[in-house]
Amino acid sequence: MRSSGLAQRWLRRLPSYALLIVCAAILLFPVYVTVVFSLHPLAEFLQEGAPSLWPSWEWNNYFASGEGVSDTPIGRFLFNSLVMAVVITAGQLITATLSAYAFAFLRFPGRNVLFVVFLATMMVPLEVAIIPNFQTIQWLDSQFVQRAWLSWTNIRFIDGYPGLVAPFLATGFGTFLLRQYFLTIPRELLDAAEMDGYGHIRKLMHVILPLGKGALATLAIFAFLQAWNQYLWPLLVTNDPDMRTVQIGIAAEAKDISRINVAFAGTIMAFLPMLLLVVAFQRYLVRGLFGGSVKG
Amino acid sequence: MEIQDREFFVLLGPSGCGKTTALRLAAGLEEANEGGIYIGERRVNEVAAKDRDLAMVFQSYALYPHMSVYDNIAFGLRMRKHSKDEIDKLVRDAAATLGIDELLKRKPGQLSGGQRQRVALGRAIVRRPQAFLMDEPLSNLDSKMRVQMRAELVRLHRELGATFIYVTHDQVEAMTMGSRIAVLDAGRLQQVGSPQEVYDRPTNLFVASFIGSPAMNLLEAEPAQVAAQDNSKKAGARAGGVDVRLPAGLANQLKESGASSLMLGIRPEHLGLNVTEPAATFDGQVDLVESLGNEQHVTLSLQRASVIARLSTTERIEHGSSLQLSVAPEHVQLFNAATKERIGP
Incomplete structure (x- = not known):
């Protein structure tokens, strides 16, 4: 009885499992291809027909001196990407926390209109804003180069980290995400803190942030992923190979057909940190998106 | 405050x-x-x-x-x-x-x-x-x-x-x-x-x-001349055809207030089966009996309204039977129906 019941349950689940396996295969196929291609020697790409879907374990793409990824400034690219992504993430956390607090808890004239304006920025794609953003950065850069009282700082917007991160330090999305979460925090908690003599900053630090960890982690991961995967903007504001981010660096490699195998290896190198990040913070991602739907 | x-x-x-x-x-x-x-x-x-x-x-x-x-x-x-x-x-x-x-x-x-x-x-x-x-x-x-x-x-x-x-x-x-x-x-x-x-x-x-549970009975009423104990006519009130005698003080205050329509208030515990010298007696049919063990709440349907009385459980009261409930004069409260304010001390 028991075993046949188990078998029946499996049989009933079989169609949905089959569907899930197919979907997973479709999603994972490009990843698989990239991994396999990163382990092919260059000859595999130059021959007639498509490269084999079976790895030929050519580790030299990664490690051989003079020809592997280790020989390109991949370390420098990764470092640039990391600096950019960390600064953007930190910036978004700070600006989104502060603005979300204001929109969620402070009463001021025009609050709702202003919030709608914030939301509206989410509807503007990066590509639309990219020209004016670039002009702004270019102007800033020229100021820092020309004006004596600025130039001593040696800050550069073109070919510099400030230019890479500046347009992404504050987003409507982050404000929106955190505000929605903050609104689920019972008002009475803040009232109680206020009666106890806690001001805005202390309320934020001692009550809201500890309760909003999940939402903050969600925002941090989204911001980091987005920053890491930037392509168009870093391409625009960096010319110096030393300031390239990892995405640009790989793309540059890929243009050279004689380096295509190394480009695939580079892609895996760029992909690994993200994979680790997502695995490490997966529980926050899910909790942040669904948090608040169930009372704790 | x-x-x-x-x-x-x-x-x-x-x-x-x-x-x-x-x-x-x-x-x-x-x-x-x-x-x-x-x-x-x-x-x-x-x-x-x-x-x-x-x-x-x-x-x-x-x-x-x-x-x-x-x-x-x-x-x-x-x-x-x-x-x-x-x-x-x-x-x-x-x-x-x-x-x-x-x-x-x-x-x-x-x-x-x-x-x-x-x-x-x-x-x-x-x-x-x-x-x-x-x-x-x-x-x-x-x-x-x-x-x-x-x-x-x-x-x-x-x-x-x-x-x-x-x-x-x-x-x-x-x-x-x-x-x-x-x-x-x-x-x-x-x-x-x-x-x-x-x-x-x-x-x-x-x-x-x-305030009060069950809530105070409130009946629509108007000022009227009603028969006193000695059959002389005195100032009182009439609620749904029932004459309500008022204590002299309250009757005077009613007159002074000049109210033409009233609400008569009686607490459920002030309605009883055997009240000597009652101010008013209500005849009606028992609509509902809710026993709480130590007391019972009896809903009595009158002609145009209903009242709730809080009675002791020693009285056996059947659903559907007819019943007379009375109230003592000192337990009658009056309100001006127009202003909703209390009349009297």
């Missing part, structure tokens, strides 16, 4: 009547558009919540879920420049008063409703404020726990010797705990007085119908 020092003052009213808003105004969590709020002689309209020396206990307890019970109670002290040892002593004293010393290391999520309530109280008493503001603190507890906490709050009030301002929509809480009650409706103060005063002499129809 003036609240005396060390008083247990209850703000009572239906939901949405403005009692919580009144409390939040006193606390400094809302700003008053007009009018003054004073603590002692000091006008506090412009004083920040934290500087009013008040503590508030919230309906939802408002405990910080990420902090232990100890930290929850100590939270308010940390802002007030106490030394670490001082805080520790104060927290432990407060916990001992409330019998929660065993729970100090737990998180609010691991506590029962009653325990959370105690922690919320602990957070308030640890600061030794001039006054406590309590916003329906018992409404989330089950009925047994509520009775227990009611007694405990009264004890706490006595021990601390502080002023309590207590908001509730539960008249039982108001009657049992309050030294004085303020009844509010639709943002307006209806009556202030001791629980007994408010119960015995409601100033208007709202208070009359709001």
Whole structure:
């Protein structure tokens, strides 16, 4: 009885499992291809027909001196990407926390209109804003180069980290995400803190942030992923190979057909940190998106 | 509205009547558009919540879920420049008063409703404020726990010797705990007085119908000449065809008031089967008998209305039978139906 019941349950689940396996295969196929291609020697790409879907374990793409990824400034690219992504993430956390607090808890004239304006920025794609953003950065850069009282700082917007991160330090999305979460925090908690003599900053630090960890982690991961995967903007504001981010660096490699195998290896190198990040913070991602739907 | 020092003052009213808003105004969590709020002689309209020396206990307890019970109670002290040892002593004293010393290391999520309530109280008493503001603190507890906490709050009030301002929509809480009650409706103060005063002499129809369970019977009536004991005609009232004799004092006040339409109020416990020299007697059919064990609530259908009487269970009363219920003159209350105000003392 028991075993046949188990078998029946499996049989009933079989169609949905089959569907899930197919979907997973479709999603994972490009990843698989990239991994396999990163382990092919260059000859595999130059021959007639498509490269084999079976790895030929050519580790030299990664490690051989003079020809592997280790020989390109991949370390420098990764470092640039990391600096950019960390600064953007930190910036978004700070600006989104502060603005979300204001929109969620402070009463001021025009609050709702202003919030709608914030939301509206989410509807503007990066590509639309990219020209004016670039002009702004270019102007800033020229100021820092020309004006004596600025130039001593040696800050550069073109070919510099400030230019890479500046347009992404504050987003409507982050404000929106955190505000929605903050609104689920019972008002009475803040009232109680206020009666106890806690001001805005202390309320934020001692009550809201500890309760909003999940939402903050969600925002941090989204911001980091987005920053890491930037392509168009870093391409625009960096010319110096030393300031390239990892995405640009790989793309540059890929243009050279004689380096295509190394480009695939580079892609895996760029992909690994993200994979680790997502695995490490997966529980926050899910909790942040669904948090608040169930009372704790 | 003036609240005396060390008083247990209850703000009572239906939901949405403005009692919580009144409390939040006193606390400094809302700003008053007009009018003054004073603590002692000091006008506090412009004083920040934290500087009013008040503590508030919230309906939802408002405990910080990420902090232990100890930290929850100590939270308010940390802002007030106490030394670490001082805080520790104060927290432990407060916990001992409330019998929660065993729970100090737990998180609010691991506590029962009653325990959370105690922690919320602990957070308030640890600061030794001039006054406590309590916003329906018992409404989330089950009925047994509520009775227990009611007694405990009264004890706490006595021990601390502080002023309590207590908001509730539960008249039982108001009657049992309050030294004085303020009844509010639709943002307006209806009556202030001791629980007994408010119960015995409601100033208007709202208070009359709001306080008491089952609620006071209210019957439409008009002034009339009615036959007295000696068959002479005297000023009285008539309610649904029934003559109601009034005590001389009340009859005079009715005349002075010039009211043309009335509401006649009789508490359910004042309707009886054997009342000597009744003011009025109502004939009707028993519609419903609800026995509570120690008493029974009998609904009697009259011609155009119905009344509820609270009778002892020694009388056996059958559903559908006819019954006569009477009321003594001193228990008849009159209200002006137009102004809804009380007529008489």
